[in-house]
Amino acid sequence: MRRTIELLLPALIPSWRFFKSVEASPRIEYRILQDSSHTEWKTSFERPVSLKAWQFALRLLWNSDWNDHLFMVSCAERLTEHPTQHSIDELNTRISRRIDGANLSGSLQFRLLFLSRYEHRLVKEIEYESQPVPLSDIAT
């Protein structure tokens, strides 16, 4: 009950501080570990280079993949601010759903890379690296 109230209050008395400042932005990368080998780190979400006008229009009504990506970004931010098993599980689950079916063996590990601007250049920092979890144990 207490957790529900904690979650509900910011909606009922919102702060509305949208984009107060532009903080470091997370990128979620993953790799698959098998025995003593592992794949290269790969990005969990590849944004398209461009979209056609009708695709922009369609996304006003149907934007499920992008909204799932935004939720993963939220989980990544939550994980660095207030780490919880919920955020770890959500990221493991959602990354594993995005992995090509042919690779569904071994263990999944992800890391959170944060991009920010320092003076005039972009800086990347690894702020979190998860414990590998067998893909067969991840509830998809």
Added chain:
Amino acid sequence: MTFDTAIRWTEFLLAFAILQQSLEHLTAHRSERNLVAMRIPVAVALLGGFASGYAVWILMGLSVLLLRRFDGPYNGGADKMALLILTCLSLAHLAPTRFWAEMALSYLAIQVVLSYFVSGWVKLRNPDWRNGTALRDVFGFSAYPVTGNLRALSNAHGLTFAASWAVIVLEVAFPLTLSSPAVLLAALTTTAFFHLANAIVFGLNRFFWIWLAAYPSLIWFQMRVVPPVL
């Protein structure tokens, strides 16, 4: 706009927004899809104006369950606004007298004004927003631009500077638009296009639909509170 009309329009637009969110979420895994799918028939009932009071309360309950399921909002500010609208409508239906029902809708209207004003004020106080750097950063490295090509806008210094100030002025000056119905209507048209632009460029489609759902409360509030100019 009468109070009853404002309530009905808010319910209709909210039902549409929830229906849109729920339908696009049906592609999710069944563990979350089942909970989301339960909202669909209720939103359809609300869209048609059938048992609106019950529909609003059921949607409120399901939204709280979703809040627990995702340990917070699934879609940030859009989910928070949906919860706020649902809460105010629920209270308006539950209110013992018209006075308290109007108080519930007034709270929603005031929060809409604050959603713009506070958002603009915090930007105005930030030098990075005032010189356009913050918006360049949004395009440059934030998670929001929907295509790789949009990142090039981080190099358009003049455009990002002008756009930053346009957003700041629009948001900070928003409370002044309550001065007359015509000005408010013009402002709401502008902010609707602002949300549309955010939906197109940053993929925030749910924000667009849910903020529109809050506008009838503001139109009613302006007519109810601000005396007409003779």
